[in-house]
Amino acid sequence: MIPLLSLTDVRVCRGESPVLDAVSLTLRSRDRLAIVGPNGAGKTTLLRTLVGLERPASGRVRLFGQDCTTEAEFRAARPRIGFLFQDSDDQLFCPTVLEDVAFGPLNTGCTLPEAEARGRETLAALGIAHLAERVTHRLSGGEKRLVCLAGLLAMRPEVLLLDEPTNGVDAANGARLRAALAGFDGAMILVSHDEGFVAELATRALLIADGRLTEAEIHTHPHLHAHPHLHPHP
Amino acid sequence: MIPLLSLTDVRVCRGESPVLDAVSLTLRSRDRLAIVGPNGAGKTTLLRTLVGLERPASGRVRLFGQDCTTEAEFRAARPRIGFLFQDSDDQLFCPTVLEDVAFGPLNTGCTLPEAEARGRETLAALGIAHLAERVTHRLSGGEKRLVCLAGLLAMRPEVLLLDEPTNGVDAANGARLRAALAGFDGAMILVSHDEGFVAELATRALLIADGRLTEAEIHTHPHLHAHPHLHPHP
Amino acid sequence: MIPADLRLRLVAAVLLVLAASQLAHLGPAMAALALALLLALAARPDRALWRRLRHVEGFVALLLLTLPFAVPGAPLLTLGPLSASLEGLSRAALLAAKVTTAALVLLALLGTVEPIRLGAALHALRLPEPLVRLFVLTLRYLGLIGDEARRLREAMRARAFRARTDRHTWRSFGNLIGMLLVRALDRARRVEEAMRLRGFSGRFPHAALAAPTARDWTGFALLTGLAAAALLLDRL
Amino acid sequence: MAHIPDGILAAPVLIGGAVLAAGGVALALRQIDDRAIIRTAILSATFFAGSLISVPVGPSSVHLLLAGLMGVMLGSGAFLSVLVGLVLQALLFGFGGLTTLGVNTVNIALPGVLLGLALGPTIRRTTRPGLRAGLAALVGALSVLGTGGLVAACLALSSPAYAPVASVLLATYLPLALVEAAITAAVVGFLARVEPDALRPAA
Numbered sequence: 061m062i063p064l065l066s067l068t069d070v071r072v073c074r075g076e077s078p079v080l081d082a083v084s085l086t087l088r089s090r091d092r093l094a095i096v097g098p099n100g101a102g103k104t105t106l107l108r109t110l111v112g113l114e115r116p117a118s119g120r121v122r123l124f125g126q127d128c129t130t131e132a133e134f135r136a137a138r139p140r141i142g143f144l145f146q147d148s149d150d151q152l153f154c155p156t157v158l159e160d161v162a163f164g165p166l167n168t169g170c171t172l173p174e175a176e177a178r179g180r181e182t183l184a185a186l187g188i189a190h191l192a193e194r195v196t197h198r199l200s201g202g203e204k205r206l207v208c209l210a211g212l213l214a215m216r217p218e219v220l221l222l223d224e225p226t227n228g229v230d231a232a233n234g235a236r237l238r239a240a241l242a243g244f245d246g247a248m249i250l251v252s253h254d255e256g257f258v259a260e261l262a263t264r265a266l267l268i269a270d271g272r273l274t275e276a277e278i279h280t281h282p283h284l285h286a287h288p289h290l291h292p293h294p
Numbered sequence: 295m296i297p298l299l300s301l302t303d304v305r306v307c308r309g310e311s312p313v314l315d316a317v318s319l320t321l322r323s324r325d326r327l328a329i330v331g332p333n334g335a336g337k338t339t340l341l342r343t344l345v346g347l348e349r350p351a352s353g354r355v356r357l358f359g360q361d362c363t364t365e366a367e368f369r370a371a372r373p374r375i376g377f378l379f380q381d382s383d384d385q386l387f388c389p390t391v392l393e394d395v396a397f398g399p400l401n402t403g404c405t406l407p408e409a410e411a412r413g414r415e416t417l418a419a420l421g422i423a424h425l426a427e428r429v430t431h432r433l434s435g436g437e438k439r440l441v442c443l444a445g446l447l448a449m450r451p452e453v454l455l456l457d458e459p460t461n462g463v464d465a466a467n468g469a470r471l472r473a474a475l476a477g478f479d480g481a482m483i484l485v486s487h488d489e490g491f492v493a494e495l496a497t498r499a500l501l502i503a504d505g506r507l508t509e510a511e512i513h514t515h516p517h518l519h520a521h522p523h524l525h526p527h528p
Numbered sequence: 529m530i531p532a533d534l535r536l537r538l539v540a541a542v543l544l545v546l547a548a549s550q551l552a553h554l555g556p557a558m559a560a561l562a563l564a565l566l567l568a569l570a571a572r573p574d575r576a577l578w579r580r581l582r583h584v585e586g587f588v589a590l591l592l593l594t595l596p597f598a599v600p601g602a603p604l605l606t607l608g609p610l611s612a613s614l615e616g617l618s619r620a621a622l623l624a625a626k627v628t629t630a631a632l633v634l635l636a637l638l639g640t641v642e643p644i645r646l647g648a649a650l651h652a653l654r655l656p657e658p659l660v661r662l663f664v665l666t667l668r669y670l671g672l673i674g675d676e677a678r679r680l681r682e683a684m685r686a687r688a689f690r691a692r693t694d695r696h697t698w699r700s701f702g703n704l705i706g707m708l709l710v711r712a713l714d715r716a717r718r719v720e721e722a723m724r725l726r727g728f729s730g731r732f733p734h735a736a737l738a739a740p741t742a743r744d745w746t747g748f749a750l751l752t753g754l755a756a757a758a759l760l761l762d763r764l
Numbered sequence: 765m766a767h768i769p770d771g772i773l774a775a776p777v778l779i780g781g782a783v784l785a786a787g788g789v790a791l792a793l794r795q796i797d798d799r800a801i802i803r804t805a806i807l808s809a810t811f812f813a814g815s816l817i818s819v820p821v822g823p824s825s826v827h828l829l830l831a832g833l834m835g836v837m838l839g840s841g842a843f844l845s846v847l848v849g850l851v852l853q854a855l856l857f858g859f860g861g862l863t864t865l866g867v868n869t870v871n872i873a874l875p876g877v878l879l880g881l882a883l884g885p886t887i888r889r890t891t892r893p894g895l896r897a898g899l900a901a902l903v904g905a906l907s908v909l910g911t912g913g914l915v916a917a918c919l920a921l922s923s924p925a926y927a928p929v930a931s932v933l934l935a936t937y938l939p940l941a942l943v944e945a946a947i948t949a950a951v952v953g954f955l956a957r958v959e960p961d962a963l964r965p966a967a
Contacts, residue, residue, distance in 0.1 A: 098464060098465070099462055150719055150721075155648070159733040163732070172733065195644055375686075384679040387700075387707040389706065389957045401688040401689045431707070431959075542863075546863055580857055581858065590929055595929075597928065627769050627770065634770075634861070643852065658796060662808070662848055665805030669806050698819075699950045706954025708813065709955065710955065713959065715806055716806040
């Protein structure tokens, strides 16, 4: 089986210093890969490299069996990849929710009525059909996150790249988000600090530190901890 | 001894609903008070009320023995209080680190050479003298946090109000931050999710929930936990 | 009477304000003012909206103070070398009525509309698409950047900053605006990338609007009819 | 008071302003691409936010126009930025007007665009901070005075009786020109040090 996405020995530099170094990874269908590591380790850069927003200094990026180096090659693959940005406001640029969700389909060849129909369908599937006519900049953080995801899902991607999907999401919308991602039947790469979320969703994990990846395993085991607690006075 | 800061029966409203309700607290010199509670409980509003960025609907705010209700009264007290905002980007606005650190002293009447001298001194004390000429916009999260703190310390405040000081801080800069705060000889109020950090620094704690404060105690005891972990493959 | 359809509202607002600005006699102008006031009351604007009129009235006050002395005519009042004329006063009253009418019309027709929703209407009215896109994107990010600016101002205040008439203040505001601009450019880059990733090919969605209802057309006809009547009355 | 409200100017002045503004906007639209639209929009939002800052001048205070800065950063795109800003002023605060949109756009944008065209290249090229600050201050001051002159001209052309209003208004532009000069110089200095590319219109 051809991997959906793969990186081989990729090195990405910012100025002189490498942000990613000798990074290789392979994503197959139905893989749910978590990438875990400290701030500034290169997680976001890794996702950006996969969609061609960063170009490697050396190494290979293959998307859906196709080597990608030029903007045109990446452009062809992008509708099949949904990238959820860390900051929802960067991704929600249309006046109303429905327009925003229709943006992707409209640009990949749908007519406006088709795109809007797909948008409504996707919003309904996420349980947020009631937001359709709302103005995007007045949504709550959790609502914005879900609408961003709807904008990606409306393009019917085969892969999702999720950069801190639970950031700034309240409990109710968090439950919708988890349900939607659990029900997504493509592959995904997940960058998150939320260990519970990672454990619930991911099937595989990689650790990243200083721009280098290492395999990791996710498991649950009991721990004896001694750490400080705060208790209300009786 | 006159308390440095005190709130008596303070109520702060956003629109109709109260964010803080019947809140009283007293901070004396060398107190290190932690305020702990869930998101949205009113922690940031509490700090903002203490410096007059929020005005209470009822209740009293006393700063350094002086009742404060007007902007002029708060303004007189502000140089003695350093308020670290949750998001460093809300606090850094000068082109270079040194200019940003000198901003506070310039506001309190220092000449430019005096303010810059104080700025360099403060940066050196925090172990980040090498950042002085750097562009603030391009610092890492941890560096930004330390520079924000330097900007406050350069004003030689008697009280620090810290809103999630360890947010987005890497290990090396985190150590500098802890050392600087442990060495600060004034009083402080600390809002943080980082329980280890709270236990290390705080001498007293209050719990906040739904805008109400209750006394709490900090203690350490062993726990048995079961939660998911990520381990590198051997 | 005010059409719910935003296209008709926009067109009506332009026609009404144009008509009001061309009135030349006090009588018709006063009639227009009365109608505009009724219209504004019918739109039920809140207090904040009424307060907007203050801005306009500043200009009106300046006119009322200067015009009587600048227009020659029968003297009404003499202050030293200056003399106010009846003609001047009536000219000032005419202008005040027109300026206020126009402001009230805008308040009534557009004051309660969420501005970003006008994008779809402007597009439907065949304004150049890039201009409409620019308009909605500006509005989309205005609140966000405004909040950023507000938080930075608060942080400055918390560090004992106080705006004065001095170089330190100007430099600080310059830095504040510079920082906002640099962050805005970063934001623009990220938004452009987000569009590119979603396959942007120059097609920006502007929601299709339902055809105006008979009620919308009736309201539109009524409003523009009144404007035409006021103009006609004025010219007779 | 750079925004002349509806109902004051004579029809020929309104039409002349509208035609000129349409020309400026058309020129700007011809030079703008999809990427530059995003940049111009988000910068316009920032200029708008910046113009809401009230800067004290003695006992009073002024709001910045920032048109000179727009001219340097956006080139002819300043016509678009000013037009959108004026529409927002009218919609959000009831400032200015609809029929005067053209006149007001020209009054504010034209001096900024011309000064950006004239002095922008040197501001971008120079490595001397003093010269850069001086030129930026000149752009700030002259763009405000240019706007003041155009506003006064529009009033005077509409009716001779407006002459006193025009001169009162013109006087209020002097302190603004001073403040705008200082702040434009500071902003340009900031950008030159932090992100010099920001000073280049993306055409």
